[in-house]
Amino acid sequence: MTFKEYIxxxxxxCEFRSSLKAWWRVKFLHEHEYSIxxxxxxxxxxxxxxxxxxxxxxxxSTYYRIRKNYLGEKLGFxxxxxxxxxxxxxxxxxxxxxxxxxxxxxxxxxxxxxxxGNDGFGSKSPRIGDNVDxxxxxxxxxxxxxxxxxIIGAGAVVNKDFLEENxxxxxxxxxxxxxxxR
Numbered sequence: 001m002t003f004k005e006y007i008x009x010x011x012x013x014c015e016f017r018s019s020l021k022a023w024w025r026v027k028f029l030h031e032h033e034y035s036i037x038x039x040x041x042x043x044x045x046x047x048x049x050x051x052x053x054x055x056x057x058x059x060x061s062t063y064y065r066i067r068k069n070y071l072g073e074k075l076g077f078x079x080x081x082x083x084x085x086x087x088x089x090x091x092x093x094x095x096x097x098x099x100x101x102x103x104x105x106x107x108x109x110x111x112x113x114x115x116x117g118n119d120g121f122g123s124k125s126p127r128i129g130d131n132v133d134x135x136x137x138x139x140x141x142x143x144x145x146x147x148x149x150x151i152i153g154a155g156a157v158v159n160k161d162f163l164e165e166n167x168x169x170x171x172x173x174x175x176x177x178x179x180x181x182r
Contacts, residue, residue: 009086042068105130115139
């Protein structure tokens, strides 16, 4: 698999992918989408080279990890490799912290100021399904599981399992507020 094939799901979820003119505007004006895209590109390159054998691939993975971490300090992101499945979408920068042991499925959307982490007592972290939309300020804490096709409301604190698909959860602590028809 080439890197272009590896990153294709992420490209498809970007807002500025549809026109070259929009891409150059975002890059030239250095809008926040460009910085977020660069961070995601470094993250995916770190992952891409990390799974390949050989000294050169280890060096490349380390190089992109350093670039990702440096940019992450500016943006407020701490995301480890191999946590998110393909199709990650990050809307805003600022305070996104994801534990290295968390596992998140395909097509996850982060809106900013999110924490996906352990409960402070061990390394067990959340396991999140596919197509999950995590609202602004939502925190997902502990050894929990969240099903696919779930929307987590802004400011929610999720600290227990939600195994039912097609639901909206919100509140502190989070509870089901709506069932979606799909």
